[in-house]
Amino acid sequence: MIMTGQPALFRQTAFQGMAALVLDVGFFTSQFRLCDKIAEYLGDLVAQSHDDPARYANFSASLINEVIELAFRSVHSGDRVEFNLLKGDDSVYLRVGFRCSEEQLALLRTVDRSRGSTPFPEPARDLMALAHAVGVDVHTEIDRDDHITLTLEFVLSEGPR
Amino acid sequence: MNRISSSFSAEFDETNQEIVLSGKMRPQSPREMTGVIDVIQRSLDGSGRIIYLNVKRLTHLNMTAFNALADLLKIACRADPLRTIKVVTSSVIPWSAPLFETLASKEPNLSVDIYDSAFYPGQTFVEDESFIPILRTQTKMTWRHERDILPRHGLRDGLAVADICCGIGDFATLIRREFNPTRLVALDHSKKSLDYARRVAAEFGLNSIEYTYGDASQMLLADGQFDFVTCRHSLQIFDRPDVLLRELYRICKPGGRVYITNEKNSHCLGEPHAESIRWTYEQVAKLFSHFDMDVEMGPKSRRLLNDAGFDDIKVESFMVTNLDGDPRDFADIIEAWENVYAGQMAVRRGDPPEFIRRFRQGFKDHVLAALHPKGYAGWPIWAASGRKPY
Structure with a gap:
């Protein structure tokens, strides 16, 4: 399921912060394997309170990896990618924020307009296709002229049993 | 036929007409998939009316890899509509069946079987x-x-x-x-x-x-x-x-x-x-x-x-x-x-x-x-x- 951006939903005071990570893109983009490692690490954190943490970590990391790869392919040298894990009552939210070009931003904006439809536009096509297949909500917020935040919502009572 | 990379592999079992993919398949670019694609392509070329693609032991897959596999399978399905390709997966890997089912929904001679038995003989x-x-x-x-x-x-x-x-x-x-x-x-x-x-x-x-x-x-x-x-x-x-x-x-x-x-x-x-x-x-x-x-x-x-x-x-x-x-x-x-x-x-x-x-x-x-x-x-x-x- 794909949902449109709801910036007001993510006032961080409404949620409990679980983890925050900021990566320098210069280092990040030269090390593709970091996508994998960060995805696994964050997936483990997301899955902590699930009743099958190992499987849920694999499930969540598959999506987190796509968000990270999207950021990896989109960011400018010298920029940063910000990761925030927030816990709500029933869900864990992963927010990934990064700056990207006007062209990419324009394409990512269309994600919001293409709610529930396929094919999804580049560059978010892969992420959205996977999220759609496995039933995870993705929120997009274009919060500044050149900055986007993608949020994955993991409902802990759903997903693999 | 067999190809092993550092983290993933593809093997073709001719007796069972089964291509087995396993490991962690998260390449940066489709070029890293060349060996695996080659194994699958050659296996498809020599296959009979039914061929199995077993992904039960493919624990990680990014969309770069999935797209490469999907393109290959789509071409193979359309090249020989009388041949059936069965993707064999299990419920152990939580994202696997839903993802491959999106592909199968578009190709009539491609199907997904969720097969939770035969992990071991007994x-x-x-x-x-x-x-x-x-x-x-x-x-x-x-x-x-x-x-x-x-x-x-x-x-x-x-x-x-x-x-x-x-x-x-x-x-x-x-x-x-x-x-x-x-x-x-x-x-x-x-x-x-x-x-x-x-x-x-x-x-x-x-x-x-x-x-x-x-x-x-x-x-x-x-x-x-x-x-x-x-x-x-x-x-x-x-x-x-x-x-x-x-x-x-x-x-x-x-x-x-x-x-x-x-x-x-x-x-x-x-x-x-x-x-x-x-x-x-x-x-x-x-x-x-x-x-x-x-x-x-x-x-x-x-x-x-x-x-x-x-x-x-x-x-x-x-x-x-x-x-x-x-x-x-x-x-x-x-x-x-x-x-x-x-x-x-x-x-x-x-x-x-x-x-x-x-x-x-x-x-x-x-x-x-x-x-x-x-x-x-x-x-x-x-x-x-x-x-x-x-």
């Missing part, structure tokens, strides 16, 4: 729910010995422990109580057994055991996580124990130890009626061998651990007997063996009634030996461990 016998009470009794009897044996193999308080092929989780519960691990993961491929394990753990207030549904030969657990990994009575029922040992080695920390137990069924013994009992258990070994399982594995533990790359290998054996606690417990175990081995496995092998009658008699004599006031009945088990080198 799965249908071992995961039978009626076996649960007897598994509990078995663990109760072996624990009397293993509680003392485990420290000699390096288990102590405060370690990160994984119990692989945990069954109904009773051994993990005992480990939790006796050795107070910092982390305890218990993995099995039977959802029913895991449900039972979670219920029992909840009843005892043990909420820190992480039960996980998984395939022991391709686990979702990360590398080098555990100080002590146990795998009891399970290598012997896998047709590829080397594959399972490779996974146990992978999740073990350098300097940590992997502990295994296995039997040698033909050495089960009893008095009186020693000859009848000996004959029956020799037949048990042959019966398991017929189903590609090796219940004679116990004394081979040293070689298996050595071949898997472990050092500082320790091996010892112990005999569970009717003198360990209540003899009725041992008799119950033997009767359960008779029900499964003679009642199910021999029947499935197609053994004649006369053979089955004699086969059953050995179990009955073993029960008699266990319950006889002057009798003696034994079940030998080998406990072995190896250290993962630094």
Whole structure:
């Protein structure tokens, strides 16, 4: 399921912060394997309170990896990618924020307009296709002229049993 | 045909017309998929009317890899509409079936089968729910010995422990109580057994055991996580124990130890009626061998651990007997063996009634030996461990 951006939903005071990570893109983009490692690490954190943490970590990391790869392919040298894990009552939210070009931003904006439809536009096509297949909500917020935040919502009572 | 990369592989089994993908497939670009694509392409070119793409052991897949596979499969489907391509996956990998189903929905001659059996040869016998009470009794009897044996193999308080092929989780519960691990993961491929394990753990207030549904030969657990990994009575029922040992080695920390137990069924013994009992258990070994399982594995533990790359290998054996606690417990175990081995496995092998009658008699004599006031009945088990080198 794909949902449109709801910036007001993510006032961080409404949620409990679980983890925050900021990566320098210069280092990040030269090390593709970091996508994998960060995805696994964050997936483990997301899955902590699930009743099958190992499987849920694999499930969540598959999506987190796509968000990270999207950021990896989109960011400018010298920029940063910000990761925030927030816990709500029933869900864990992963927010990934990064700056990207006007062209990419324009394409990512269309994600919001293409709610529930396929094919999804580049560059978010892969992420959205996977999220759609496995039933995870993705929120997009274009919060500044050149900055986007993608949020994955993991409902802990759903997903693999 | 075979291609192995650092983290993923593709193999074609011509006999079964099956392409098997396994490992962690997260390339940065489709170019890294060239070897795998080549294997799949050549397999498709030489295939018959049905070909299987088995992704049950593909634990990670990014969309770069998925798109490369999807493009190839779409082309193959359209090039030969009369050929059926079946993607075989399992419910162990949570994203796998939904993702491949999106592809299958667009190609009429592509389908997805969720296939949760045949992870190991004896799965249908071992995961039978009626076996649960007897598994509990078995663990109760072996624990009397293993509680003392485990420290000699390096288990102590405060370690990160994984119990692989945990069954109904009773051994993990005992480990939790006796050795107070910092982390305890218990993995099995039977959802029913895991449900039972979670219920029992909840009843005892043990909420820190992480039960996980998984395939022991391709686990979702990360590398080098555990100080002590146990795998009891399970290598012997896998047709590829080397594959399972490779996974146990992978999740073990350098300097940590992997502990295994296995039997040698033909050495089960009893008095009186020693000859009848000996004959029956020799037949048990042959019966398991017929189903590609090796219940004679116990004394081979040293070689298996050595071949898997472990050092500082320790091996010892112990005999569970009717003198360990209540003899009725041992008799119950033997009767359960008779029900499964003679009642199910021999029947499935197609053994004649006369053979089955004699086969059953050995179990009955073993029960008699266990319950006889002057009798003696034994079940030998080998406990072995190896250290993962630094």
